[in-house]
Amino acid sequence: MIELRGLSKTFVGRDGSTVEALKGVDLDVADGEFLTILGPSGCGKTTLLKTVAGLISWDSGEILINGSPVTGPGPDRAVVFQAFALMPWATVVENVAFGLQLRGVKKSEREERARKLIHTVGLEGFEKKRPGELSGGMQQRVGLARALAVDPQILLMDEPFGAVDEQTRRLLQEELLSIWEKTKLTVVFITHSMEEAVLLGDRVALMSARPGQIAEIVPVPLERPRSSDVHALERSKDYVEITAYLWDRLRDMHEEHRRETEAAAGGVA
Amino acid sequence: MSQLTVAPKMPLGAFVRLNPWRLFPASLVSLAVGAVLWELVGRAADVPFFPPLTVVLARLWEMITSGLIVSSLTQSLINLALGFAISLSLGLLLGTLIGRYRRVEAALGVYVYALLTAPSLVFAPIFFSVLGAGRSSIVGVVVMYSVFIMIINTASAIQNVPGHLLEMGRAYGANEWQMLVRILLPAAAPMIFAGIRLGVGRAVTGMINGEMFIAVVGLGRVVTQAGGRFDGASVLAVLIVIIGVALGAVTLVQVVDRRVTSWLPKTSRGNE
Numbered sequence: 001m002i003e004l005r006g007l008s009k010t011f012v013g014r015d016g017s018t019v020e021a022l023k024g025v026d027l028d029v030a031d032g033e034f035l036t037i038l039g040p041s042g043c044g045k046t047t048l049l050k051t052v053a054g055l056i057s058w059d060s061g062e063i064l065i066n067g068s069p070v071t072g073p074g075p076d077r078a079v080v081f082q083a084f085a086l087m088p089w090a091t092v093v094e095n096v097a098f099g100l101q102l103r104g105v106k107k108s109e110r111e112e113r114a115r116k117l118i119h120t121v122g123l124e125g126f127e128k129k130r131p132g133e134l135s136g137g138m139q140q141r142v143g144l145a146r147a148l149a150v151d152p153q154i155l156l157m158d159e160p161f162g163a164v165d166e167q168t169r170r171l172l173q174e175e176l177l178s179i180w181e182k183t184k185l186t187v188v189f190i191t192h193s194m195e196e197a198v199l200l201g202d203r204v205a206l207m208s209a210r211p212g213q214i215a216e217i218v219p220v221p222l223e224r225p226r227s228s229d230v231h232a233l234e235r236s237k238d239y240v241e242i243t244a245y246l247w248d249r250l251r252d253m254h255e256e257h258r259r260e261t262e263a264a265a266g267g268v269a
Numbered sequence: 270m271s272q273l274t275v276a277p278k279m280p281l282g283a284f285v286r287l288n289p290w291r292l293f294p295a296s297l298v299s300l301a302v303g304a305v306l307w308e309l310v311g312r313a314a315d316v317p318f319f320p321p322l323t324v325v326l327a328r329l330w331e332m333i334t335s336g337l338i339v340s341s342l343t344q345s346l347i348n349l350a351l352g353f354a355i356s357l358s359l360g361l362l363l364g365t366l367i368g369r370y371r372r373v374e375a376a377l378g379v380y381v382y383a384l385l386t387a388p389s390l391v392f393a394p395i396f397f398s399v400l401g402a403g404r405s406s407i408v409g410v411v412v413m414y415s416v417f418i419m420i421i422n423t424a425s426a427i428q429n430v431p432g433h434l435l436e437m438g439r440a441y442g443a444n445e446w447q448m449l450v451r452i453l454l455p456a457a458a459p460m461i462f463a464g465i466r467l468g469v470g471r472a473v474t475g476m477i478n479g480e481m482f483i484a485v486v487g488l489g490r491v492v493t494q495a496g497g498r499f500d501g502a503s504v505l506a507v508l509i510v511i512i513g514v515a516l517g518a519v520t521l522v523q524v525v526d527r528r529v530t531s532w533l534p535k536t537s538r539g540n541e
Contacts (some may be wrong), residue, residue: 053440073440087438089455089532099441102451132534150441 002029004059021047023211036201044212045190049158056081078147082159084139086131095142099150117145123198133231137168157189178227194246208253271310318501329506343485352411352474359416385417393394393482395420407479415468422464425459462526469522
């Protein structure tokens with residue numbers, strides 16, 4: 001269980017300008033839940049994820065995982081990065097086994113586990129390749145396998161499919177669903193796509209920008225498992241209505257942002 | 270949209286493959302032309318300090334058969350190996366510390382940059398008076414010539430490691446040592462090797478200059494003695510050997526570089 005209580009974070013630029021990335025964010029994520037966080041770019045979604053990962057500090061509020069406060073990265077959480085963050089000098093096996101290597105797991109043991117997960121993400125035969133020889137979609141499969149290899153309770157995914165093409169993204173979404181359905185993982189998944197947020201999430205946390213806040217939490221009552229027939233699901237009434245609703249809300253946010261920018265520009269003139 | 274800017278790469282590569290000039294090994298052609306020019310200018314000038322190539326090669330052969338080259342070369346290579354080994358260790362250690370820790374950079378950066386631009390030979394008399402006229406002074410000069418460029422290259426290589434790799438390391442629980450050994454050094458290796466290649470060239474220069482100044486052993490001493498006799502042929506003969514040493518040392522570094530950074534895609538190696 002992840003609990004965020006009044007989480008606030010302000011970035012101060014070199015010129016002294018400030019950006020309120022997060023302001024009083026309250027959020028609960030239940031064990032085994034798949035929560036997607038959706039919002040316009042620059043709304044602080046990545047900041048939110050990185051504070052939960054323990055990668056950046058925050059100004060006030062607290063983050064509890066199973067009741068204990070987060071003070072830094074921990075073995076209970078694994079992160080999947082938007083830019084993959086694979087080590088280009090290491091093979092696929094070495095990349096997947098990296099987290100276990102850092103924990104001092106024996107080479108034979110960690111590579112056996114890595115091979116299992118490489119199989120899970122459908123990359124068998126590529127064990128000895130290096131990231132530079134793989135497509136973007138395949139690189140992110142390595143990133144996912146690396147996260148699963150450390151056997152975390154919580155998977156933190158930062159727009160993981162944002163850098164791959166549309167067709168690959170759809171395949172990866174289906175595979176992520178079927179992997180998640182077989183595990184008891186809690187997932188926090190950042191995205192800027194309404195469709196992705198609804199397809200994957202049990203709930204969608206809609207964020208607004210400047211300051212970054214949770215504007216609304218939208219439950220997604222679509223049946224599980226979803227991986228078996230994504231196509232039919234995308235035609236269901238609930239799916240269509242929820243994505244349309246989310247787009248309405250996002251559009252309002254963009255519209256409001258445009259008006260504010262114009263007002264600010266007008267004020268200066 | 271940014272993909273569009275990458276497009277021109279392909280036709281360029283195709284052009285290079287079809288270019289007929291690629292059929293001639295340019296370096297061999299250039300060497301042959303240089304050798305012929307040397308011979309002609311040397312014969313035409315007819316001065317003792319610039320003898321034609323054939324005279325220089327004949328002198329080189331004399332020096333080799335008399336055993337002078339082999340014994341001097343051995344001494345010089347020992348000076349070079351010792352000096353370069355010290356430089357390399359110091360360069361990697363200090364470069365990593367300066368690149369990784371702001372405070373070390375603030376404390377040492379100014380000295381490193383100052384000493385990089387200072388003419389390294391000014392340290393020869395200091396070593397000479399402190400360490401005496403022996404091998405240690407020459408090794409000291411080699412270190413002064415080669416260490417700073419390797420420190421600076423290693424430091425900027427460490428600083429240029431992509432932030433997302435560092436973030437990944439932290440997220441998966443790397444401690445500081447693991448961060449250095451598992452992420453920073455491997456990621457920085459290609460650029461560190463670029464610095465080592467520069468460093469080895471400067472080490473050869475330092476070896477000769479040190480030996481010429483502290484003329485007790487090595488090829489540099491032969492140069493100094495021949496220079497004193499106005500024996501241009503011997504000076505140039507030794508110069509050919511020195512160039513050979515430099516090329517050999519750089520090739521050795523390149524071989525190691527290619528083994529360590531074999532993961533780099535061919536296209537990002539540039540022209541070598």
